[in-house]
Amino acid sequence: GAVVSQHPSRVICKSGTSVKIECRSLDFQATTMFWYRQFPKQSLMLMATSNEGSKATYEQGVEKDKFLINHASLTLSTLTVTSAHPEDSSFYICSAREANTDTQYFGPGTRLTVL
Amino acid sequence: RKEVEQDPGPFNVPEGATVAFNCTYSNSASQSFFWYRQDCRKEPKLLMSVYSSGNEDGRFTAQLNRASQYISLLIRDSKLSDSATYLCVVNAGTGGFKTIFGAGTRLFVKA
Numbered sequence: 001g002a003v004v005s006q007h008p009s010r011v012i013c014k015s016g017t018s019v020k021i022e023c024r025s026l027d028f029q030a031t032t033m034f035w036y037r038q039f040p041k042q043s044l045m046l047m048a049t050s051n052e053g054s055k056a057t058y059e060q061g062v063e064k065d066k067f068l069i070n071h072a073s074l075t076l077s078t079l080t081v082t083s084a085h086p087e088d089s090s091f092y093i094c095s096a097r098e099a100n101t102d103t104q105y106f107g108p109g110t111r112l113t114v115l
Numbered sequence: 116r117k118e119v120e121q122d123p124g125p126f127n128v129p130e131g132a133t134v135a136f137n138c139t140y141s142n143s144a145s146q147s148f149f150w151y152r153q154d155c156r157k158e159p160k161l162l163m164s165v166y167s168s169g170n171e172d173g174r175f176t177a178q179l180n181r182a183s184q185y186i187s188l189l190i191r192d193s194k195l196s197d198s199a200t201y202l203c204v205v206n207a208g209t210g211g212f213k214t215i216f217g218a219g220t221r222l223f224v225k226a
Contacts, residue, residue: 034214043202043218044159093158102147102206104214106158 002028004096006107013084014115021079021110023094029074030096034104035067038091050077084114116141118215121203125221132193136220138186138203145207148179150188152199153219159202162188193224 003026013019023033032051036044048064050056050071058064068080077096081088091111095104121138128134140148148165163170165177165186176189186203203217 044216046214046216091156103149103161103164104204105161109158111156 002026002096002098002103002105004030004094004105004107006094006110008110009108010111010113012113012115015085016083019081019084019112021081021092021094021112023077023079023096023107025075025096025098025105028096028098030077031074031099032097033071033077034095034097035069035077035079036093036095038093038109044093047079081112084112086114088112089114117218118142118207119203119205119217121201121217122220124219125223127223127225128193130193130195130224130226132224133189133191134193134222135190136188136201136203136222138188138217140184140186140203140205140207140215142205142207142215143184145184145205147206148186149204149206150175150177150186151202151204153202154199162201190222193222195224195226198222198224 005024007022035047038044046059047062048056048058050069052071052074056069071077091109093109094107097104119140150162151159152162153159163172165179167179169178174191178187200219200221202219205215207213
């Protein structure tokens with residue numbers, strides 16, 4: 001299957017700092033990328049959908065000014081958690097969908113811990 | 116009603132058992148269907164797509180019933196390594212994709 005990478009895999013930061021997470025599709029072009037968050041023992045929650053070259057579409061309840069998404073190329077999307085707080089600690093997972101397909105491939109996830 | 120509903124689980128089965136998971140979806144305009152598995156603290160990995168004609172991949176068989184809006188996954192001859200959470204995933208919506216994940220069903224296969 002297609003490969004999606006995510007970096008960093010784990011980050012620990014102080015409250016108030018910003019954290020950038022990168023999501024790359026390594027062997028295909030992803031016209032659409034998705035960002036999810038998963039709290040322990042809970043299901044994946046879609047945060048936003050980003051299409052290359054356009055603004056991201058955020059799900060209800062997700063603050064667009066706090067979770068900045070950039071999808072500048074067909075292989076890279078970034079999520080920046082601004083002014084992180086302990087309640088933002090979670091497992092953030094991106095996925096990418098290849099053009100003209102329905103299948104999403106997931107990155108390995110980033111575990112964010114905000115102290 | 117949730118858009119995608121799955122058996123609550125957990126399922127505890129012995130090695131070699133056959134286990135079936137069910138999933139129902141509410142949007143009749145749903146277009147494509149998948150089963151993913153997620154291991155603890157890992158990302159979901161695609162297990163298989165689900166087609167109306169039914170499809171099989173080794174010990175795994177997936178079925179789709181569009182009339183009943185029902186998807187199933189059958190695992191035969193369960194292995195210890197099958198222990199994971201199984202996610203039913205539905206792509207729905209018109210004019211674009213909206214992917215809906217079920218809450219997942221936890222499977223424990225024991226020796």
